[in-house]
Structure formats: C-alpha cells, structure tokens
Amino acid sequence: xxxxxxxxxxxxxxxxxxxxxxxxxxxxxxxxxxxxxxxxxxxxxxxxxxxxxxxxxxxxxxxxxxxxxxxxxxxxxxxxxxxxxxxxxxxxxxxxxxxxxxxxxxxxxxxxxxxxxxxxxxxxxxxxxxxxxxxxxxxxxxxxxxxxxxxxxxxxxxx
Numbered sequence: 529x530x531x532x533x534x535x536x537x538x539x540x541x542x543x544x545x546x547x548x549x550x551x552x553x554x555x556x557x558x559x560x561x562x563x564x565x566x567x568x569x570x571x572x573x574x575x576x577x578x579x580x581x582x583x584x585x586x587x588x589x590x591x592x593x594x595x596x597x598x599x600x601x602x603x604x605x606x607x608x609x610x611x612x613x614x615x616x617x618x619x620x621x622x623x624x625x626x627x628x629x630x631x632x633x634x635x636x637x638x639x640x641x642x643x644x645x646x647x648x649x650x651x652x653x654x655x656x657x658x659x660x661x662x663x664x665x666x667x668x669x670x671x672x673x674x675x676x677x678x679x680x681x682x683x684x685x686x687x
Contacts, residue, residue: 579622582615 562568585608590599 576619576622577617579615583612583619585611585615587611 562572586605587608589604589606591603594600
C-alpha cells in the first residue's frame with residue numbers, strides 16, 4: 529500500500545466534506561429562491577397545517593324530518609372521506625417534491641420487460657428419451673441436383 533505524505537488526510541473524509549458542503553449550498557439557494565418568491569417558513573407551516581386539518585375533515589349530515597314534521601334523527605357529524613383523501617394525496621405530493629422523488633416513473637419506449645432464462649441440468653433418468661433432431665443437409669449435398677420425381681398416375685382401380 530503506498531504511503532501518504534505527512535499531514536494528508538483520508539480521501540474519503542474530504543469527499544464527505546465536499547458532499548455536505550454541496551448540500552448546505554443547495555439548501556441556501558433554495559431558501560433564497562423561496563424568499564424572493566414571497567414564501568416564508570411561517571406561510572409554508574400554515575399550508576402544511578391546513579393540509580393536516582383537511583385529513584381530519586368532517587361534515588354535518590342534516591337532520592331527517594318526516595312528512596308530519598317530526599324530527600327522526602338529529603344532525604350528525606361524520607367523516608368527510610373525499611376531502612380527507614384529497615388532503616392525504618396533496619401531502620403525499622408535497623413530500624415527494626420536498627424529498628426529490630417523482631410521482632410517476634418515466635418509461636422510455638425502448639425498454640422492454642426483463643426476460644429471464646433459466647437453465648436446469650437434469651439427470652438422464654428424469655428426462656426420458658431424447659427427441660430426434662433433424663440435421664440440415666450440408667451445402668455440398670444441396671448443390672447436387674436430385675433426381676426428378678415422376679408423378680404416378682392414379683388409375684381407376686386404385687381409387
């Protein structure tokens with residue numbers, strides 16, 4: 529193993545430090561972009577809290593009154609399922625965007641499903657008799673003209 533000069537650090541330490549520095553600089557740039565566009569941390573916090581509240585949304589079901597005017601059932605507060613689902617989807621999209629993941633995978637047209645070939649060697653007693661393989665004639669044999677085949681005449685007695 530080659531020796532390092534005196535005072536030289538491990539190269540992985542420097543690489544890790546450069547990665548951390550790049551991450552910090554990227555976050556600082558994003559903060560500046562958000563600041564220029566008018567998005568403050570307080571506004572972002574409020575938006576996320578609103579989405580969280582949407583995940584607990586409820587709705588009031590009106591009271592049921594029969595034809596005589598009698599109240600059959602009182603107003604009831606029930607979960608608003610469609611609103612909750614929309615809020616959960618919005619939070620999932622927000623998390624994907626913040627973490628850098630994409631919502632949909634990009635599929636290129638040139639990719640095809642993976643094909644897997646499995647080769648198994650079995651003993652002869654398991655395989656049984658081997659099928660007969662037909663060998664193709666050699667080029668030399670194909671170049672020799674074969675004798676013309678004469679058509680046999682079908683007589684009335686044979687049919």
